Amino acid sequence: MREYMGNNNPKYSRTAKKHEQHHSSKNHNGPRKRPVRRPKKKMSLFSKILLGLALTALVCICSGATLFFMWAKDSPTLSEQRLASAGSTMIYDSDGNKIMSLGTENRSYVNGKDIPQKLKDAVTSIEDRRFYKHMGVDPFRIVAAALSNVSESSAGLQGGSTLDQQLIKLSFFSTKRSDQTFKRKAQEAWLALKLDKTYSKDQILTYYVNKVFMGYGCYGMQTAAKYYYGKTLDQLDIAQTALIAGIPNAPSQYNPYSNPTYAKARRDEVLNAMVTNDKISSQEAASAKNEDVKNGLLQSHQKQGTTENEKIADPYIKQVIEEVKDKGYDPYKGSLQIYTNLDMNVQKRLYEIANTDSYLSYPDDELQVASTVIDPKNGNVVAMIGGRKNGNVTFGLNRAVQTNRTNGSTAKPLMDYGPAIEYLSWATYKPIKDTKYIYPGTNIQLYDFDHKEKGTMTMRNALIQSRNIPAIRALEAVGITKSQAFIEKLGFKYKKTLEFQNGIGMPSSTLQNAAAYAAFANEGIYHKPQYINTIITADGESKKFASSGKQAMQPSTAYMITDMLKQVITEGTGTRASISGLYQAGKTGTNAYPSDIASKFPSSASMDSWFNGYTKHYSVSVWVGYDHQYENGNYLDRYSQSLASLFYKAAMTYLSQGKTNTDWSRPSNVYVKEVNGVRELYLAGSSSQTVKDEDGDSSSISSLETTSSVLSSTSSSSASEETPASSSESSSDNVSTSSSSSSATNSSPTSSTSSTGKTNTEQNGNPDNSDAGKTNP
Known part of the structure; x- marks a missing residue:
């Protein structure tokens, strides 16, 4: 019976084995045998690396998400008024009086129902192919843009920003490069998501079409169609539509008047994008590419809305715009408030002296004048005249800054x-x-x-x-x-x-x-010299400028x-x-x-x-x-x-x-000394009685009396x-x-010897006359 139980009862069997082992250790002089243990399985180096990367990624994602929502909560409030506004920059004089705005008066608004489908197709094809699929932010586009940046291939994309994000940037944020921080990008993305949730795709596209800067003071594509072609958007052919759609990316570079070569290249790029996006056929694109890029362009424009102050301050404003750009802002895309150092009263007086006969008599209208007034205490440019009898030319030749x-x-x-x-x-x-x-x-x-x-x-x-x-x-x-x-x-x-x-x-x-x-x-x-006192960006940030x-x-x-x-x-x-x-x-x-x-x-x-x-x-x-x-x-x-x-x-x-x-x-x-009845000056530490001429010869004061x-x-x-x-x-x-x-x-x-053998400084008449600056460094 015991044998049976020992063989079949697990409990008994384990106890018996334990007893036997104990007894054996007591009655034998040999070394104690330890039970054999199987070694634990070690994690490979590769597995550790993967785990580490996974944990790091998780931490980064959590941290990034936390930062994103912290930044997002400080975003501006989504406002239809801001979305629909022209987004033009306002320029003020030193007293805070408005001089002009860049483009507001030169704007033709187009309702969404009047935007032709071919323009919608052109804009979305070149700027945001997945516009109708994403929710305001396009992860696929961001990844594709990043890869194209690495491979230096544009792949037809214009960066990672969707049309929603571009509209948000134009409406709410500074376009200055240094302001494109991670925080701004996060807020831009957050508002783009809210924008896409609040408005329909057609509404968003309508806001965009009416807001973008198109060159020559034009805001909105309807305005541009009338400026460039004298037509409304629905009257343009495919080639003209593609040209209009391509301008916002770089209005100056893709200007068909001054840069027809670049304008054509951009237009053809839009046409290619439309083919890729299945919006037009290859045959339609080829036909449009054969059209002269200057076909239908107006040869002259009637400048409207120019105020008297704009005309008078034109040379000064031209330099203001250049200085704004030098500081990293885009005055045409930034919706800026620019406060200048211009004294409008002084500017008007300079203009009157140059352009009327009330002060001076000029021999003819071709004679030109340039003048600059500066405050010595701070370098502020108070006023500037770049010419006379210039009519209503906008941003024309400014002779006050030319150095020839x-x-x-x-x-x-x-x-x-x-x-x-x-x-x-x-x-x-x-x-x-x-x-x-x-x-x-x-x-x-x-x-x-x-x-x-x-x-x-x-x-x-x-x-x-x-x-x-x-x-x-x-x-x-x-x-x-x-x-x-x-x-x-x-x-x-x-x-x-x-x-x-x-x-x-x-x-x-x-x-x-x-x-x-x-x-x-x-x-x-x-x-x-400083033209600008303060710049206030679209998001309310104020930046003051001064010369130390x-x-x-x-x-x-x-x-x-x-x-x-x-x-x-x-x-x-x-x-x-x-x-x-x-x-x-x-x-x-x-x-x-x-x-x-x-x-x-x-x-x-x-x-x-x-x-x-x-x-x-x-x-x-x-x-x-x-x-x-x-x-x-x-x-x-x-x-x-x-x-x-x-x-x-x-x-x-x-x-x-x-x-x-x-x-x-x-x-x-500085010391004062009378020399032959003339009040003269000399510096402390230098001899007041004897000075050396340029050849090193000493000359006493008395020797100069005669x-x-x-x-x-x-x-x-x-x-x-x-x-x-x-x-x-x-x-x-x-x-x-x-x-x-x-x-x-x-x-x-x-x-500088002439054919007559006379040397370079012969002149009769005016003693204040010099042509010595022939060397043009």
């Missing part, structure tokens, strides 16, 4: 005498030789307007009389490298090294000159230059700009004709006339000349050469009304002669270039 004309002798304080004071500590009575001068490394002789040499004179008198030879001697003493470094801090940046002749004329604009002279007015502190200012020169340099330039206006070449009782400083400049074509014009004719002047409150630069200065009759006579000074005087008289009239304060390191007396007499004579408009201009900025070609090609002094 040299600024004549207005360059002398900037490139010659400013650096001499800054780097060499020259006193205002520093003796400089007005004697025969040959450009270094050449056999080219430099002349003044009168072909005379006046011996040794002080730096002050050389600047007051605007003598050329002393100016270039000052530049040579400083050196081109230091001089160019000096003007670079004042906003003149050139790609090549300047030449000595640029000391009496640099290629520059009124914008650059007004900003540079503003540093003289502001104790040597230079501010980069940099110390471009010592306050002592600015003061000493200003002190000399004050006399330019009171008794030198700038007497026509004189305003009784006003503390101001300034410099004249004109450019003569190259001597190889000078025979076509009167001996006293000039190509350009400049005046740069300033008070403590405003810096103003004025240019006067003809666009085509080499054509017969397009020259400045004696009176026309004075218009730059007279324009400045009219503008500064208005600008100074209601402003404090205070003189500049002398820095503590010369200084003669120069003072000459200066007074020049001033009295220059006051009448018909006088024989006896100041001396005048340099002409003997062998520049009539096409105004710039060359170095070494190539």
Whole structure:
């Protein structure tokens, strides 16, 4: 029985085995046998990696979802008003008054039922093929776009954004690249989902078709159809429809007027997308591609809705738009509010001075004027005129910022005498030789307007009389490298090294000159010109802009230059700009004709006339000349050469009304000394009794007595002669270039000998005349 139970009762069997094992261990001397255990199965490295990746993915998904919903809850409220609005940018003056809007007035709204199916097919094919299938965000499109970016193949897609997302971006968010953050993308996607849930596909497409910017101030595709073709959308053929559908991606690049090649390529891309999307046949696409891209385009447009303020502020607004783009915003897609530094009252006065006979008398309507007004304390561009008699042209040529004309002798304080004071500590009575001068490394002789040499004179008198030879001697003493470094801090940046002749004329604009002279007015502190004060984006973010200012020169340099330039206006070449009782400083400049074509014009004719002047409150630069200065009759006579000074005087008289009239304060390191009856300045640490001329020869103050007396007499004579408009201009900025070609090609002094053998500075008549800036860096 026990045997049976032992064999068949599991409990007994286990107990018996245990007892036997125990008994055996007690009665045997051999090692104890341990029960055999099977090893646990180890996880492979691959499995661990997969598990780790899975866990990481899970954490990322959870974290991403958490972030997404955190960002999404701060999204703007979905608003039909925002969706339906034109989305145009508004531009305001410095007082917050609206100047203009980009496109609102030039808009034709189209109802959804009136949008032709072929346009819907074209838009969805090129912008969002799965528009009718997704729910506002298309994961497939996002993945496909990512893969195409990696493979550098567009695959017909325009990125990962659906039409819903594009509409949301245009309606609610900034289009600035730096604002395209993950948070914005999350909010954009969230609103796109809500949009798709709230509105039908046709409603969404209608909002999009009416909102996109189409170029030339047009918002909406119906507006574009009327602007480009003079038709409504339903009257366009397939080729024209495809062109319209392709424009929003890059309105400037796909403009059929200025870029027909790109416009055709984009149109054909739309047609190909329609074929791929089974909306048209290959035969229809081929036929449409054969159509001339300019077929049906209107040749002229009637500009409507242009207000008087828009016309007056046009050159300024053109620069505002450029600056907005430079800051990373799209003024045509961004629905921005742009607050500028424009003083509309000053802008209107400049416009009146340029375009009416109430202030100045112009010889003809072809003579052009450009002027820029800047606040020296902050660099704000207060006003700007880019031309005269321009009609209703929108964003036309702005001569105030063009740099293809040299600024004549207005360059002398900037490139010659400013650096001499800054780097060499020259006193205002520093003796400089007005004697025969040959450009270094050449056999080219430099002349003044009168072909005379006046011996040794002080730096002050050389600047007051605007003598050329002393100016270039000052530049040579400083050196081109230091001089160019000096003007670079004042906003003149050139790609090549300047030449000595640029000391009496640099290629520059009124914008650059007004900003540079503003540093003289502001104790040597230079501010980069600023058109914009504040930009408010579609989502309410406000960004302010200001120039911090940099110390471009010592306050002592600015003061000493200003002190000399004050006399330019009171008794030198700038007497026509004189305003009784006003503390101001300034410099004249004109450019003569190259001597190889000078025979076509009167001996006293000039190509350009400049005046740069300033008070403590405003810096103003004025240019006067003809666009085509080499054509017969397009020259400045004696009176026309004075218009730059007279324009400045009219503008500064208005600008100074209601402003404090205070003189500049002398820095503590600038000392005053009377030299031969003239109040002169010198720097602390430099010798007040003996100075060295540019050749290193010592000259005592007393040795200049005779010369200084003669120069003072000459200066007074020049001033009295220059006051009448018909006088024989006896100041001396005048340099002409003997062998520049009539096409105004710039060359170095070494190539400036004319066929007559005369050298590069012969000119009769206007002493304020310089064509020295032939080198165009």
